[in-house]
Amino acid sequence: MSASGPAATGAPTTRSRRELAYALLLCLAGAGLACWALTRTWSVEVSTRGSLPPGRPGRTGAELLPWVSALAWVGLAGGGALLATGGRLRRLLGALLAGIGLAVAVGGGVGLTGAGVSRHWPALVLAGGLALAAGGAFAALRGAGWPAMGARYERRAATSSVVPGGTDRPAVERGTRDAWDALDRGEDPTVS
Numbered sequence: 001m002s003a004s005g006p007a008a009t010g011a012p013t014t015r016s017r018r019e020l021a022y023a024l025l026l027c028l029a030g031a032g033l034a035c036w037a038l039t040r041t042w043s044v045e046v047s048t049r050g051s052l053p054p055g056r057p058g059r060t061g062a063e064l065l066p067w068v069s070a071l072a073w074v075g076l077a078g079g080g081a082l083l084a085t086g087g088r089l090r091r092l093l094g095a096l097l098a099g100i101g102l103a104v105a106v107g108g109g110v111g112l113t114g115a116g117v118s119r120h121w122p123a124l125v126l127a128g129g130l131a132l133a134a135g136g137a138f139a140a141l142r143g144a145g146w147p148a149m150g151a152r153y154e155r156r157a158a159t160s161s162v163v164p165g166g167t168d169r170p171a172v173e174r175g176t177r178d179a180w181d182a183l184d185r186g187e188d189p190t191v192s
Contacts, residue, residue, distance in 0.1 A: 030131025094139025
């Protein structure tokens with residue numbers, strides 16, 4: 001006996017929404033972890049200052065590797081953009097995020113090999129980059145079938161702003177109620 005009806009059509013939708021949530025969480029958590037770890041102090045340099053106590057200026061990962069910080073922020077923004085895209089564009093964005101994640105992971109690896117650098121912060125950048133890359137690769141492979149934002153977020157084609165019993169004037173000139181009704185229909189009430 002074959003399954004049909006709402007139960008059969010609901011399962012793929014639930015599965016694809018869950019997959020979207022997993023990819024989104026991987027991208028945002030990975031990029032967020034990398035952004036956070038890059039703001040921590042990675043190295044401390046002791047400098048002598050004559051008769052004064054030695055200075056200990058610390059340098060963050062973002063100061064040592066500014067390009068990794070920039071890529072982590074782009075990955076964070078791209079992870080959020082997964083929600084707003086759909087179809088082929090989402091798959092392309094996923095591939096881009098996978099590449100950015102790998103570049104962030106390389107930056108974490110470069111930090112691990114640096115002399116005088118604390119090892120745990122670059123390791124977190126490496127882990128965050130790998131999580132971002134995994135989320136991006138998942139979106140690139142499976143993202144075309146995931147649900148996109150609803151039509152209510154898209155701009156509708158302009159329709160005639162003439163209302164029954166009204167004139168050709170813009171809705172703003174006809175009155176407040178007509179202006180609000182035009183906005184509810186998705187029209188620009190200032191244009192006739």
